[in-house]
Amino acid sequence: MPLWRRRPPAADAQQSATEQSATEPSGAESSGARLPEAKASRYSPWAHELEATSIWRVAARLPALVVTALRWSWRASPRDTAATVGLNVAAGVFTAFGLIAVAGVLESLFGSGPTPERVRAALPSLLLVAGAAVARGTLATLAGWAQARLAPQVERSVELELFRLTSRIRLESFDDSDFADTMYRARDRGTREVARMVNYTVDVLTALIGLIAVAGVLSVLHIALLPLLILTVLPDGWAAVRAARIRYAKLREMTTIRRRETIIGDLLADRASAAELRAYDMRPFLLDHYKACADHVRDALLGVARRQTLVRAGGDSASGAATALTYTALGGLLVGGAMPLSVAGTAVLAIRQGQTSLNQLLLSVNACYESGLFFNDFLEFCDQARTRLAPPATRPLPGELEVLSTRGLVFAYPGTDEPALRGVDIEVRRGEVVALVGENGSGKSTLARLLSGLYTPQAGAVLWNGVDLAEVVPEEYRARIGLISQDYTQWPLSARRNITMERDTDEQRLRRALKLSGADEVVAELSQGLDTLLDKRFVDGADLSGGQKQRIAAARGLYRDADLVVADEPTAALDARAEQRLFDTLHTAATDRTVLLITHRLASVRMADRIYVLDRGRVVEQGTHEQLMDIPGGHYRQLFSIQADAYAGLGFPSRSGEE
Ligand SMILES: Nc1ncnc2c1ncn2[C@@H]1O[C@H](COP(=O)(O)OP(=O)(O)OP(=O)(O)O)[C@@H](O)[C@H]1O
Numbered sequence: 001m002p003l004w005r006r007r008p009p010a011a012d013a014q015q016s017a018t019e020q021s022a023t024e025p026s027g028a029e030s031s032g033a034r035l036p037e038a039k040a041s042r043y044s045p046w047a048h049e050l051e052a053t054s055i056w057r058v059a060a061r062l063p064a065l066v067v068t069a070l071r072w073s074w075r076a077s078p079r080d081t082a083a084t085v086g087l088n089v090a091a092g093v094f095t096a097f098g099l100i101a102v103a104g105v106l107e108s109l110f111g112s113g114p115t116p117e118r119v120r121a122a123l124p125s126l127l128l129v130a131g132a133a134v135a136r137g138t139l140a141t142l143a144g145w146a147q148a149r150l151a152p153q154v155e156r157s158v159e160l161e162l163f164r165l166t167s168r169i170r171l172e173s174f175d176d177s178d179f180a181d182t183m184y185r186a187r188d189r190g191t192r193e194v195a196r197m198v199n200y201t202v203d204v205l206t207a208l209i210g211l212i213a214v215a216g217v218l219s220v221l222h223i224a225l226l227p228l229l230i231l232t233v234l235p236d237g238w239a240a241v242r243a244a245r246i247r248y249a250k251l252r253e254m255t256t257i258r259r260r261e262t263i264i265g266d267l268l269a270d271r272a273s274a275a276e277l278r279a280y281d282m283r284p285f286l287l288d289h290y291k292a293c294a295d296h297v298r299d300a301l302l303g304v305a306r307r308q309t310l311v312r313a314g315g316d317s318a319s320g321a322a323t324a325l326t327y328t329a330l331g332g333l334l335v336g337g338a339m340p341l342s343v344a345g346t347a348v349l350a351i352r353q354g355q356t357s358l359n360q361l362l363l364s365v366n367a368c369y370e371s372g373l374f375f376n377d378f379l380e381f382c383d384q385a386r387t388r389l390a391p392p393a394t395r396p397l398p399g400e401l402e403v404l405s406t407r408g409l410v411f412a413y414p415g416t417d418e419p420a421l422r423g424v425d426i427e428v429r430r431g432e433v434v435a436l437v438g439e440n441g442s443g444k445s446t447l448a449r450l451l452s453g454l455y456t457p458q459a460g461a462v463l464w465n466g467v468d469l470a471e472v473v474p475e476e477y478r479a480r481i482g483l484i485s486q487d488y489t490q491w492p493l494s495a496r497r498n499i500t501m502e503r504d505t506d507e508q509r510l511r512r513a514l515k516l517s518g519a520d521e522v523v524a525e526l527s528q529g530l531d532t533l534l535d536k537r538f539v540d541g542a543d544l545s546g547g548q549k550q551r552i553a554a555a556r557g558l559y560r561d562a563d564l565v566v567a568d569e570p571t572a573a574l575d576a577r578a579e580q581r582l583f584d585t586l587h588t589a590a591t592d593r594t595v596l597l598i599t600h601r602l603a604s605v606r607m608a609d610r611i612y613v614l615d616r617g618r619v620v621e622q623g624t625h626e627q628l629m630d631i632p633g634g635h636y637r638q639l640f641s642i643q644a645d646a647y648a649g650l651g652f653p654s655r656s657g658e659e
Contacts, residue, residue, distance in 0.1 A: 061372075062365070062368065062369055062372055065197070065372040065375060065376065066197065066201045066204075066368065066372075068375075068379065069194050069197035069198055069201065069372075069375060070085075070198060070201065072154060072157065072158060072194045073150060073154050073194065073195070073198040075157055076150070076153040076154040076156070076157035076158075077149070077150060077153045077154075080146050080149045080150040080153065081150060081198070083142070083143070083146035084143060084146040084147045084150050084198065084199075084202055085201075085202055085205070087139050087140075087142050087143035087146055088139075088140075088143040088147075088202040088203075088205065088206050089202075089205055089206065089209065090139045090143075091136050091139035091140045091143055091206065092205065092206035092207075092208075092209035092210055093209055094132045094133075094135045094136035094139060095132075095136050095206075095209070095210050095213070096209055096210055096212065096213025096214075097128075097132045097213070098128075098129055098132035098133055098136065099210075099213050099214060099217060099349075099350070099353055100213060100216075100217060101125050101126075101128035101129040101132055102125075102129055102346075102349060103217055103346045103349075103350070104122075104124075104125035104128070105122045105125040105126055105129060106345050106346045106349065107346065108121040108122035108125060109122050110340075110341060110345060143202075147198075147199055147202070150195060150198060151195035151196075151199070152195075154194050154195040154198065155191060155192060155194070155195055158191045158194050158378065159191050161382065162186060162187065162190075162191055162378070162381070162382075165381075165382060165385040165386070165389075166183065166385070168385075168389055169385050169388040169389060170388050170389070170390055170455070170456055171449070171454045171455055172413060172414055172455055172456070173385075173388045173414075175413045175414045175415065176414035176415060177256075177415060179384060179388070179414075180259065181255045181256055181259060182377070182380060182381050182384055183381055183385075184255060184258070184259045184262075185252070185255055185374075185377040185380075185381070186377050186378045186380070186381035186382075188258070188377075189374045189377065190374055190375060190376075190377040190378030190379075190381065191378055192374075193371045193372075193374040193375040193378065194375055194378070196367075196371045197368055197371045197372060197375050200364050200365075200367045200368035200371055201368060203360065203363075203364035203367070203368075204361060204364045204365055204368060206360075207357050207358075207360040207361035207364055208361060210353070210356075210357035210360070211354065211357040211358055211361055214229075214350050214353050214354035214357055215229075215354070217346070217350045218347065218350050218351070218354060221339070221343050221346060221347045221350065222333060222338075222339060222343075222347065224329065224333075225326070225329070225330070225347060225350075225351065228322070228325065228326040228329055229326065229351055229354045229355065229358065230358070231322040231325070231326070232319055232322040232323045232326055232351075232355055232358075233319060233322075233355060233358035233359055233362060234319075234322075235314070235315045235316075235317075235318030235319045235322065236315045236316065236318075236319040236359065236362060237315075237358075237359075237362030237363075237365070237366065238315060239311045239312045239314060239315025239316070240312070240315070240362060240363060240366040241362075241365075241366050241369060242311050243307075243308040243311050243312055244366055244367075244369060244370035244373070245373075246304055246307050246308055246311070247304050247308065247370075248370060248373040248374070250300055250301070250303075250304050252377075253300075254296070254297060254300060257293050257296055257297065258293075258297060260293055261290065261293035261294060261297065264286055264289055264290045264293065265290060267282075267286055268283075268286055268287070268290065271536070271537060323355075326351060330344060330347060330348070330351075390456065390474055391470070393470065393471050393472055393473050393474065394471075394473065395467065395471040395472050395473065396472070396473060396476060397464065397472055397473070397476040397477050397480065398464060398465045398466070398467045398472070399465060400430075400480075400563055401430055401464065401465065401480065401563035401564055401594055402429070402430050402465050403427060403428070403429050403430065403463075403465060403466070404427070404428045404451060404462070404463070404464055404564060404594070405425070405426065405427040405428070405462075405463045405466075406424055406425055406426050406427075406447075406450070406451070406460060406461070406462050406463070407425060407460050407461050407463060408423045408424075408425065408459060408460035408461075409421050409423065409424040409425070409447070409450060409457050409459075409460040409461070409462065410422060410423055410424075410457060410458050410459035410460050411446060411450060411455060411457050411458055412458060419458075419617055420443050420446040420617055421443050421446055421447060421450070421457075421617045422616075422617040422618050423459075423460065423618065424443070424447060424460070424614075424617070424618065424619055425619065426447075426612050426619060426622075427610075428451075428564070428594055428596055429594070429609075430563075430594050431593075431594060432594055432595070432609040432610065433586065433587055433594075433595045433597060433607065433608045433609055434594075434595070434596050434597070434608060434609060434610050434611075434612070435596075435597045435598070435599065435605035435608040435610070435611045435612070436448065436596065436597070436598045436611075436612050436614060437598075437599070437600070437602060437605060437611060437612070437613055437614070437636065437639065438613055438614035438615055438635075439615070439639070441616075442614040442615050442616060442617070443614050443616070443617040443618075444568070444598045444614055445486055445568050445569075445598065446617075447614070448566050448568050448596065448598055450462055451564075451566060451596060452478070452481050452483050452566050453469050453474055453477050453478055453481070456470070464477060479560075479562075480562055480563045480564065481560075481562050481563070481564050481565075481566060482556075482557040482558060482559070482560035482562035482564070482565040482566070482593075483557055483566050483568075484553055484554050484556070484557035484558075484565065484566065484567040484568065484570040485553065485557075485568055486568040486569045486572070486598075488549070488550065488553035488556075490534055490535075490544070490549050490552070490553075491534070492533070492534070492535035492537070492538070492541075493533070493534065493535075494530065494531050494532060494533055494534070495522075495523055495526060495529070495530045495531070495532050495534055495552065496510070496530040496531060498534055498552055498556065499513060499514070499519065499530075499552060499555045499556050499559050500556075500559055501556060501559075501560075506561075509559055509561065510530075510559060512558075513555040513556075513558040513559035514555055516554075516555075516558050516581075516582075516585040517551050517552075517554035517555035517558055517582060517585070518551045518554075518574075518578045518581050518582065519548075519551040519552050519554065519555035521551075522544065522548045522551050522552060526542055527540075527542065528540075534552070546573040547573040547574050547575060547578065549573070550570070550571070550572070550573040550574055551574070551578065553570075554567075554570050554582055557570075558585070562593060563593060563594060564593065564594045564595070564596060565586065565593055565594070565595045565596070566596045566598075567586055567595065567596070567597050567598065567599075568598045569598055569599060569600070570582055570586070570597075570599070571583065571599065571601065571604075579601070579604075583601075583604040587607050601643075602636075602639060602640045602643050603643065603644075605625065606625040607625075608624070608625070609624070610622060610623065610624065611623065611624065611625060611628055611636065613628065613634075613635050613636045615635060620635055621634055621635055621636055625640075628640075
C-alpha cells in the first residue's frame with residue numbers, strides 16, 4: 001500500500017493529536033478549542049508518517065502515478081494526448097538542437113583568424129540556431145493548443161467517473177464520515193489534478209531532453225563539469241519536493257475542518273437555510289463558527305508558508321554554494337590552461353542552460369509529485385468507492401410480487417454501535433395494506449429503506465417471493481417499488497419530470513397519479529402547468545409550499561407502475577382534506593398493488609390488513625387494529641389511546657358534516 005494511502009490506526013490518533021496540538025500555532029490552538037477536528041485530526045499520525053518518509057521512497061511511486069494519469073488522459077482523448085506529448089517532446093528536441101548549434105557558433109567565433117572570416121564560418125551554425133528556434137516556437141505553439149484542448153476533456157472524463165461512482169455506491173456510504181472525507185478530497189482537488197499531471201509529465205520529458213543535450217555538450221567540454229552541474233540544482237530540487245509535501249500533508253490533515261468550513265459556508269449562502277438562519281438569528285453563531293474554521297486553516301497555512309520558506313532558503317543557499325564551486329572550478333581549469341577560452345565560453349553557456357533545464361526538470365518533477373499527491377486522493381476515492389458498490393447480482397426479479405418478507409433483519413448505520421434493526425421478521429402479501437408504527441427512532445424508515453432495496457442488511461435477508469433481494473439485479477426490483485419518501489427531493493426539473501422521473505410520459509398514468517395524490521390542484525396553479533420548472537433559483541422557476549411539495553412527491557410514488565408502494569410519512573405536511581384523500585387512495589390502491597404505510601396518524605392505519613409495531617429496532621406487536629387494541633397495556637393500544645383521547649368528547653362533526 002502506498003504510504004500516503006495508509007490510514008492511521010484509530011488508537012494512535014488521540015496520542016498524536018495531543019502532540020500535534022502542542023506544535024500548532026497559537027491561533028490554531030484557540031480555534032482548536034472550539035473545533036474538535038482541529039484538536040484531534042484523524043490524519044495527524046498519517047501526516048507525520050508522510051513527512052518522515054524518504055523523498056526517494058515516495059518519488060519511486062511517481063512513475064506509476066504518471067502512467068495512470070496518462071491512461072486517464074488517453075481515455076479522454078487519444079488524439080490530443082498523443083499530440084500534447086509528441087509535439088512537446090519534438091519542441092524539446094529542437095531546443096537541444098539549438099544549444100548544440102550555439103556551441104558551433106561560439107566555437108567558430110572564438111577560433112583563430114580575422115573576424116569577418118570567423119563570422120562567415122559561424123554563419124551555417126547561426127542559420128541552424130535560427131531554424132531550430134523557429135521550429136521549436138511553432139511546435140511549442142501547437143503543443144500548447146493540444147494541451148489546452150486536453151485539460152477540459154480530461155477533467156470532464158474524471159468528474160464523470162467520480163459522479164458515476166458517487167451515484168452507484170451503497171446508500172449507507174453517505175453515513176460514513178471517513179468516506180465523506182475521502183469523497184470531499186477527491187471532489188475538492190483530486191479530479192482537477194489529472195490534467196495537470198499530464199502537463200507536468202510533458203514538462204518533465206521536455207526538460208529531460210534539454211538536459212541530455214546539455215550533458216552531452218558538457219561532457220565533451222570537460223567531464224568534471226557534469227557532476228558539478230548536478231550539484232548546483234539538487235538542493236533546490238530537494239527543497240521544492242519537501243515544501244510540496246509539507247503543504248499536502250497539512251491540507252490532508254485539515255480535511256474534516258475544511259469540509260466543515262464548506263458546509264457552514266453553504267449554510268450561510270444557501271437558499272434552503274436562508275429563512276431559518278434569519279428567523280433564529282444564526283448569523284453570529286455561524287459566522288463565528290466559520291471564522292473559527294477559517295482561522296484554523298489560515299494559521300495552519302501561515303505555518304506551512306513559514307516552514308516552506310525555511311526549507312527553500314536552505315535549498316537556495318546550498319545551490320548557490322554549489323554554483324560558486326562550479327565557476328571556481330571553471331576558473332581553475334582556465335587559469336591552469338586545461339581549457340581554452342572559447343571552450344570555457346561554451347561551458348558557461350551550457351552550464352546556464354543546464355541549470356535552467358535541471359531546474360525545470362526538478363520543478364516539473366516536483367509539481368508532478370505534488371499533483372500526484374492530490375491525484376492519488378481521487379484514485380483512493382475510486383478504490384474505496386468500488387468496494388462500496390453493491391455486489392453484482394444477475395438473477396432476474398422472480399415475477400410479480402406475491403409476498404415480500406424479511407428474515408432476521410439486522411442493520412446498523414456506519415459508525416454506530418447500536419443497530420437500528422435487531423432481527424426483524426415481517427411479511428407483506430400482494431394486495432395488502434401493511435402498516436409500520438412506532439415511536440420516533442424505532443426503526444420504521446430504516447426498515448422501509450431495506451425493503452426498498454436501498455440499504456444492505458448486515459444479517460438476515462429481504463425476500464421477494466422467497467428469493468433473497470441480494471441476488472436480484474437491483475434496478476429490476478427498484479423499478480417495481482414506488483417510494484414516497486419521508487425526505488423527498490424536489491428536483492430542479494419540470495413538474496412533469498418531477499413526477500414521472502423518466503423521459504417518456506404515460507399521460508394516462510400521470511393524470512391518475514395527479515388526481516390520486518391531489519397534485520392536480522398544485523399543477524393547476526403553476527404558470528406553465530406541468531412544464532413549470534420547480535426551482536426558484538432559475539429564471540421562471542416556481543416554489544411550492546411544503547404540502548404542495550409533498551403532493552408532488554406522492555404523485556411520483558403513485559405514477560410508477562409498481563407492485564409495492566412504500567409510503568413513509570406521506571402526509572406529514574398535508575392539510576386534513578389532502579391527508580384523508582391520500583390515505584383513501586393508498587387503501588384503495590391496494591386492490592391492484594401492495595402498500596406499506598408508515599405513519600404516526602394511527603387513525604389512518606385502522607383499516608390496514610396488518611400492523612407491525614416497532615420499538616428500538618424490534619417488532620414488539622403485530623396484528624390487526626382490533627387484535628392490537630385487545631392487548632392490555634400493549635404498545636399500540638397506548639399510542640392509539642393517546643391520540644384518540646385528544647379528540648374524544650370534543651364533539652367534532654364527522655366528514656359528512658354531521659355531529
Ligand atoms: N443516517 C443515519 N445514521 C446513523 N443513525 C441513523 C441514521 N438514520 C437513522 N438513524 C438511527 O436509526 C434509528 C432508527 O431510525 P429511523 O429513522 O429508522 O426511525 P423511525 O422509526 O423512522 O423514526 P421517525 O418516526 O422519527 O421517522 C434511530 O436511532 C436513528 O437515530
